[in-house]
Amino acid sequence: MTGTGSDVERVNQAVAERIKTFRKNQKLSLDELSRRAGISKGMLVDIERCLANPSIAMLCKISAAMSVSVADIVDVAEQPSVHLIAPRDIPQLWEGESGGSARLLAGTSGPDMVELWRWEMHPGERYTSPAHPEGTCELLHVEQGTLILGREGQRHEVGCGSSAIMRADAPHYYANESGEKVVFTMAVSERHSR
Incomplete structure (x- = not known):
């Protein structure tokens, strides 16, 4: 963090x-x-x-x-009725080498959960993630720049205004290989089998 x-x-x-x-x-x-x-x-x-x-x-x-x-x-999980989260209470959980960031905006309680993230990646930054539990899915929308999304030896470019859906139960990464900042929002859905 x-x-x-x-x-x-x-x-x-x-x-x-x-x-x-x-x-x-x-x-x-x-x-x-x-x-x-x-x-x-x-x-x-x-x-x-x-x-x-x-x-x-x-x-x-x-x-x-x-x-x-x-x-x-x-402590940004849902509460009964409505849970408001002030800007100062939104945690930054990753900082890139050049000042990029990942903030967990909100999320539901687990074990079956949904999280909403906002990422900013500066040129040359990369975040590598180990596999999440089986059944985890990430939905991404690129607001600025071109995001590189990699999973199992595959590399995908997600351009500004585009979205992607990825199973995150294998190692994966997000990267900014361009000369401009990349901004994207991400929702993560994780369901545990019973």
């Missing part, structure tokens, strides 16, 4: 507290959560102590292991 100093600290503190709360409510030991998420126990300890800055991929693994959504962990 990256962003401005105070934003990162605020989000990391909320993440630390919420992961610990979810883990304890589910009566999961650090060892069990570590095993389920495929993350070292030491890393989980550091996250819960607010000493680590977990990546989006790591938050996805932890949330899936506890059957909650990333939105639950960063």
